[in-house]
Amino acid sequence: MSTVATPGVGLAIVCVVLVAGAAVVYRVARLGPVRTAPAAAARAIVQLAAVASVLAVALAHLWSALLVLLVMFVAAVVTAARRSAAGWSGAWLVLSLSAGAIAALLPMLVSGVVPMTGVAVVPVGGIILGGSMTATSLAARRALDALRIGHGEFEAALSLGFTDRDARWEVVIRTAGDALLPGVDQTRTVGLVTLPGAFVGVLLASGSAVQAAAVQVLVLLGLLLAQSVAVAVTVELISRGWIQRITVLSTDRKAIV
Structure with missing residues (x-):
């Protein structure tokens, strides 16, 4: 017998109840527009239905699976660049x-x-990719905020003889740890506070607890390395001025911060 939820009337009713409950909470607590939860749910259903249809075919062949992974990579780069609020210069996050x-x-x-x-x-x-995208976008946003707020520190470093790159680095490096904190905390608390997706997925697929733990350890340690490298590259790109925040001052002028 399968231990996972299967499509059917029961699943549909539970999903409607969950979404309706979220919408009620939004309304009562005034968390935002009531349509937020239903709209997000509808989008998730459409996206997952499309992905499930594609993956059913794509996973049968390595070349098509790699193509899917490439599409996911492009989406991660676009999302990270948008979240960084760095305009077109955010495209350099492809390197991260x-x-x-x-x-x-x-x-x-x-x-x-x-x-x-x-x-x-x-x-x-x-x-x-998902974990790296989150850490990269957070690192870029925090670092660019630090440069804007700490512009005086940047100027002071320049007056002491620092190069542009080193002066920026002194300001932004302090934000790198914040971007890595969620991933580090997840690794520290796994099994005690949360059971992440990879662990649960193996269990639901009828794997043993030992197999689930092995897969989860592999994924978590891979995430630690991927996020560390991605954040380090992001900090370096911002320090070199390759990624900059563009602030609109008027309808016809922009300033690079």
Whole structure:
């Protein structure tokens, strides 16, 4: 007997109840527009239905699975760039995500711990990309905020003989730890506070608890490396001035901060 939820009337009713409950809370507590939860739920259903349809075919072949992973990578870069509020210069975050993903996935694939099959590469790669995207966008946003707020510190460093790169680095490096904190906390508290998706997924797929723990450890340690590399590259790009925040001053003028 399957231990996972299967499509049907029961699942549909429970989902409607959950969404309606969230909408009521939004209304009563005035958390925001009541349509927020239903709109998000509808979007999730459409997206997951489309993804499920594509993956059912794509995971059967390695080349099509890698194509899916490439699409996920592009989406991660676009999302991270948008969240950084750096305009077109945010496109340089492709280097951050590439470096993080390669650093984590390459040893997994070369060693054979993660087999070169679509059903293995896409889930693991997707988790690595998702975690790297979150850390990268957070690192970029915090670092650019620090440069804007700490402009005086930047000018002071320049007056002491620092190069532009080193002066920026002194300001932004203090924000790097904040971007890595969620991933580090997740690793520290796994099994005590939370049971992450990879662990639960293996259990629901009828795997043993030992197998689930092994997969989860692999994913978490891969995320630690991927996020560390991605954040380090992001800080370096911002320190070199390749990524800058563009603030609109008027209808026809912009300032680069």
